[in-house]
Amino acid sequence: MEKTEVNIIELLEYLEELIETAPKVPITGKSVVDKKEFLEVIDQVINYLPDQLKKAQWVMTEKDRILGDAQKEYESTKSEILEMMKQKVENHDVVKEAKIRANEIIALAxxxxxxxxxGSREYSxxxxxxxxxxxxxxxxxxxENMQKSFEIAAKEIDEKLSSTGSKIKENISELRGM
Structure with a gap:
């Protein structure tokens, strides 16, 4: 714990002790405390709190920023991969070869x-x-050629998404380490 946290906890424990050890008012069950002393301790607690609140707010802001950046990176990578896949399928040699082969088969047919x-029936x-x-x-x-090409494209996509997932996990670890 930081010194500030210890001081706040000690001050709150002291306030609790003041209340527990304060003389009781008969019948009502209420306690009588030294108002001046009690207010001084509360002032000390208030003086410690702003720094902690600023630090906590900064940590929350950083967490939101890092998560936002990771989400943007994921979306960007996902879009790039989908576009890359679309282009690879459209421009892939297998597809071009398939068109050529199809034309050859049509011409042959x-x-x-x-x-x-x-010709005769037998020849036919x-x-x-x-x-x-x-x-x-x-x-x-x-x-077979198309399956091989698609497996390669799927592997590239998997590697890219795994890399993005690793970056996200690193960001999460970085957040947890704060």
Missing amino acids: QRDAKAIRI TEILSQLDREIEEKRNILI
Whole structure:
């Protein structure tokens, strides 16, 4: 405890002792205390209090400021991450490759459709089967590539949010240490 706190506590204990040891007025249960002495002790307590109140107010203000800063940092980081994710998804090589592959598959399908119309039933069945295998393989590759890319993006987001969470915890620890 600080000296000020000890002095206030000692003064309040002294006031309590004055009341407890004061002579009692019969029947009423009231006590008679030395008004002058009692008021002097109260004045001493009042003289100590303003510094403590200012310090407590400062601590509360700092706590609110630090928490406010942490909340702003969190919101800012969250917005940045969402924007980054949106851009990565839109501009990601996997998405671009998917569009190219889709166009290739469409072109291949159109070519094969023409061959099917011209060719026989067996030839048509063979081409459709081959096309199905190719599409399935390319679809699996595309899905695998997209999953890997999204896992990387999710990991980056997790790391960024973890970093922000750590900063918030540090601020909380800093507040508790005050």
